[in-house]
Amino acid sequence: MTSEATRGLALDFASQIAPAGSIDIRRFFGGSALVRNGAQFGFVMKGTLYLRVDEAMRAEFEADGSEPFSYRAAGREVTVRRYYAVPAHVIDDPALLHS
Template identity: 35%
Template sequence: MVASDTYAEFLREQLSPLGRVTLRRMFGKTGVFCDGVMLGMVTENTLYFRVDDQNRETFKEAEAFPPLNYAKQGETIDLAFWRVPERLFDEPDEFIMWGRAALAAAHRVAAKRPAPKQGKAPRRRKRPS
């Protein structure tokens, strides 16, 4: 389920110290982007931040909840997004610290992806002489 309009606006406001925050529907969920990089996902108005080996310690508290996942061919696939504890919405400084850690992980993930292939330039036809 995607983020409600109210929840999306709330997240844009809360995460605004990080940069330009946008949300986009994808795969029945909502991706949370900052300056074009996906740092989180929302499902059923629950925020999940991106986690990797370098920020896992920051998100230690989030291990109490299952990570965002999906079913594929009868198996559950865990994603690298961990649920943000509700208490952080009452702790704006700590919430932004988690957001920065998630954004840093998102940049590391983006840097590892291969650059998109560039299409060949269209051939020019010779003009008849």
Template identity: 35%
Template sequence: MDDDHIRELFASLGSITIRRMFGGKGIYCEGRIFALEVDGEILLKADALSAPDFAAAGSRQWVYTGHTGRKPTAMPYWSIPDEAVDDPDVMALWARRAYEAALRARG
């Protein structure tokens, strides 16, 4: 996914910064990472407070398999709920949840 499309997707949050990382991209708002792009898929940050909402919306939690022989690790990133894919207003709500999780992660 190109950077312009990512910025458009998260325009509701304001200025977005994108940095390459581990073969994907980290997506930041005001210096806080709130989403990733991995293998062409956008994943939104969640935490103990917001993860149940993502699960209830049918999102999948990202499991990093890493190197061969390593144990798969559930990461705090979830797929975008189907309801948000084609609705910018709903996407804005999920983007805000992800950003709020990023803020809580920093204490």
């Protein structure tokens, strides 16, 4: 997925989450970060929306089969448990994504 396509997808998700213009989209490694009031709360990487989760949200996301963000670095797998992929049924339902 190109950086332009990733940015477009991030803009689409941002418009579903909050009113237009209230979420900034910034470059984030190979993807796009979603930032509100100066704090990053999510990102789009390789076509997947990841959101920052707390303990309660993590349990819900895991129950829905979501995986934490991970990447390979220096020959090993790194898992970032602060960010989880948004479950497919949430992506498919704008009302759930907004809440």
